[in-house]
Amino acid sequence: MNARVLDRTLVYGGAILLAVWVLIPLYLVAISAFTPQARLFDYPKPLVPTTFSTETMQFFLEARGVIPSVINSILVALFTIAFGLALGTPAGYALARFRFRGRQAFQVIVLATKMFPIAILSIPLAVTFLQLGLYDNLIAVALVHTAMALPFIILVTGGVFVAVSHELEEAAQTLGCSRWGAFLRVALPLALPGLAAAAIFTFVISWNEVFAATILTLRTRTLPAQVLAGLGTSPLGFKFAGGLFMAMPAVAFIFLIRRYLMNLWGSR
Amino acid sequence: MGFALVAGIGIERATKVFARTTAIKGISLDIKDGEFMVLLGPSGCGKTTLLRCVAGLEHLDDGRITIGDRDVTDLAPRHRGIAMVFQSYAVFPHMTVEDNIGFGLRMHRRPKAEITRRVAEGAELLGLTSLLARYPAQLSGGQRQRVAVARALVMDAPVLLMDEPLSNLDALLRLQARADLKRLHKEVKRTTIYVTHDQVEAMSMGDRIAVMREGSIEQVGAPMEIYDRPASQFVGGFIGSPPMNFLRGSVRAGSFEGDGFAFPISRVPPKVDGRGLLLGVRAEHLRIGDQGVPARISVVEPLGDHALVTALVGKTPIKVQAPIDVRAKPDDDVRLAFDESKARWMDAETGAAL
Ligand SMILES: Nc1ncnc2c1ncn2[C@@H]1O[C@H](COP(=O)(O)OP(=O)(O)OP(=O)(O)O)[C@@H](O)[C@H]1O
Ligand SMILES: [Mg+2]
Numbered sequence: 001m002n003a004r005v006l007d008r009t010l011v012y013g014g015a016i017l018l019a020v021w022v023l024i025p026l027y028l029v030a031i032s033a034f035t036p037q038a039r040l041f042d043y044p045k046p047l048v049p050t051t052f053s054t055e056t057m058q059f060f061l062e063a064r065g066v067i068p069s070v071i072n073s074i075l076v077a078l079f080t081i082a083f084g085l086a087l088g089t090p091a092g093y094a095l096a097r098f099r100f101r102g103r104q105a106f107q108v109i110v111l112a113t114k115m116f117p118i119a120i121l122s123i124p125l126a127v128t129f130l131q132l133g134l135y136d137n138l139i140a141v142a143l144v145h146t147a148m149a150l151p152f153i154i155l156v157t158g159g160v161f162v163a164v165s166h167e168l169e170e171a172a173q174t175l176g177c178s179r180w181g182a183f184l185r186v187a188l189p190l191a192l193p194g195l196a197a198a199a200i201f202t203f204v205i206s207w208n209e210v211f212a213a214t215i216l217t218l219r220t221r222t223l224p225a226q227v228l229a230g231l232g233t234s235p236l237g238f239k240f241a242g243g244l245f246m247a248m249p250a251v252a253f254i255f256l257i258r259r260y261l262m263n264l265w266g267s268r
Numbered sequence: 269m270g271f272a273l274v275a276g277i278g279i280e281r282a283t284k285v286f287a288r289t290t291a292i293k294g295i296s297l298d299i300k301d302g303e304f305m306v307l308l309g310p311s312g313c314g315k316t317t318l319l320r321c322v323a324g325l326e327h328l329d330d331g332r333i334t335i336g337d338r339d340v341t342d343l344a345p346r347h348r349g350i351a352m353v354f355q356s357y358a359v360f361p362h363m364t365v366e367d368n369i370g371f372g373l374r375m376h377r378r379p380k381a382e383i384t385r386r387v388a389e390g391a392e393l394l395g396l397t398s399l400l401a402r403y404p405a406q407l408s409g410g411q412r413q414r415v416a417v418a419r420a421l422v423m424d425a426p427v428l429l430m431d432e433p434l435s436n437l438d439a440l441l442r443l444q445a446r447a448d449l450k451r452l453h454k455e456v457k458r459t460t461i462y463v464t465h466d467q468v469e470a471m472s473m474g475d476r477i478a479v480m481r482e483g484s485i486e487q488v489g490a491p492m493e494i495y496d497r498p499a500s501q502f503v504g505g506f507i508g509s510p511p512m513n514f515l516r517g518s519v520r521a522g523s524f525e526g527d528g529f530a531f532p533i534s535r536v537p538p539k540v541d542g543r544g545l546l547l548g549v550r551a552e553h554l555r556i557g558d559q560g561v562p563a564r565i566s567v568v569e570p571l572g573d574h575a576l577v578t579a580l581v582g583k584t585p586i587k588v589q590a591p592i593d594v595r596a597k598p599d600d601d602v603r604l605a606f607d608e609s610k611a612r613w614m615d616a617e618t619g620a621a622l
Binding site: 165167168170171172173174175176177178179181186189190 | 323324325344345346350351352354356358360361362371372375376419423
């Protein structure tokens with residue numbers, strides 16, 4: 001066995017291991033969610049579902065507050081992406097392009113904000129939002145999620161813009177663009193795949209975030225907060241259905257945008 | 269595009285300082301309208317920086333730049349009336365060849381019909397017509413270079429700036445592209461600044477050459493003038509292949525003496541007795557024979573149409589261009605004759621020609 005074959009074996013082996021690691025729980029949750037309530041506790045569990053029923057799923061979706069909370073979750077995630085990219089992209093661009101004083105320090109501080117667990121921040125945040133009249137408001141949740149996602153967005157977009165040659169923007173400037181026009185017409189389109197990746201992860205961060213969402217809302221719950229609120233009292237099937245439902249959008253989103261990530265502009 | 273069609277370039281005392289280095293040190297240079305000016309010099313001497321200052325991509329720390337009769341020192345690149353070909357080509361990867369070439373025209377809001385026509389003309393001129401629908405990733409290096417040139421040319425800007433546009437091409441393609449660019453310049457007659465560190469390229473293309481060294485211009489002149497009468501040891505040593513030979517010594521009573529050699533000399537600059545001097549002679553002005561300066565052959569390299577012979581004069585290796593059938597062998601004692609009227613005298617300390 002030569003080194004290349006070994007390399008590939010390791011890479012593929014690792015990839016398969018990772019995939020199995022992620023897929024098995026997803027799979028188990030999925031088949032449980034589609035198993036009728038009565039068969040849920042069958043043991044040993046059949047690996048291939050013998051009975052298929054949408055009964056549990058229906059029950060979950062028809063439960064009070066689930067559909068509105070799904071809508072809330074989507075809105076919060078979209079707001080978070082909008083806020084996060086609007087604030088993070090310029091910061092990432094500045095990190096990539098300009099050698100300004102305190103650049104290193106800025107980079108460290110951006111990361112350092114990750115040192116404070118949201119559990120510690122949430123009480124003062126709740127108080128502040130109460131004072132600002134933003135309590136129990138989707139925008140408030142989106143703002144907190146933005147703060148949580150920002151360090152990540154800044155560092156990722158920074159990396160993305162470093163990979164887009166500055167000379168391309170300069171060429172655009174010599175061809176008639178302003179500094180801003182060169183950014184819009186050249187750097188931004190070339191950075192789009194990277195920005196899309198940042199958007200995906202921002203979506204996932206927001207979609208899955210439960211702690212801040214629970215503390216900062218009462219009636220306008222996001223999906224995780226809603227599921228958590230009912231966790232103690234809901235039947236097991238409800239939990240499986242909720243789990244599957246929370247995992248699906250992230251998976252679907254990544255599948256949708258994956259093609260765009262991988263093979264932008266043909267043969268590159 | 270509203271720019272003056274007559275556009276000489278005036279650079280006055282231009283200075284650019286980076287954090288650790290002064291990249292260009294008070295350079296002044298006048299480039300005539302329609303002239304093809306080559307900036308030539310070793311890596312790191314400031315060629316790209318000077319070009320970027322003219323383009324407006326770097327801001328001068330001191331001095332000023334005029335294009336035509338306008339002072340452009342503080343203008344953004346897009347207001348200067350320049351078009352530029354970058355060393356890396358900087359072809360936009362997310363646009364087809366057609367969109368790349370037409371980009372500048374679109375930015376200047378030219379009518380659609382005019383853009384289509386001029387892109388077609390530009391593509392025709394550079395032999396890109398069949399490639400218009402492709403993306404840069406689907407092109408060879410040479411084709412990408414032509415896209416970059418076409419993109420700059422269709423702008424019809426009065427000033428064309430090129431930063432080593434041929435440096436990424438292989439030798440054969442380079443020869444071809446060199447001839448193409450020269451022909452193009454004849455046809456379009458833009459004022460051109462062309463950066464290169466390849467002296468053959470500079471000699472063959474330039475109306476004039478500015479030889480740069482460590483942020484300053486060492487000599488400006490027509491190619492043959494620089495070749496025949498280098499203003500300094502640096503220029504003589506940089507231009508020509510092989511570079512000019514230099515013998516270090518001093519003149520005493522009609523004899524040039526140095527480390528291990530002494531020979532009579534008749535044409536000497538005035539008032540140099542006793543001073544440290546360099547005698548510069550080009551390889552093709554030396555002949556191996558039985559008259560002249562004693563030397564010992566050390567290497568003979570046959571190069572097809574001629575042989576390059578290295579001979580030691582005293583301890584100094586001297587390159588001689590000899591006929592291919594030269595009979596010299598290593599360790600032969602020979603004599604080197606040279607035409608004193610073609611030799612250059614320089615000050616040994618400053619390197620400046622006398
Ligand atoms: N952005 C910059 N920041 C700091 N120093 C720079 C910068 N650009 C250039 N320099 C320095 O200025 C000097 C001149 O650089 P320049 O790129 O003009 O050289 P060049 O003659 O074009 O060389 P080459 O033939 O290698 O392209 C070099 O010492 C370089 O290190
Ligand atoms: Mg350069």
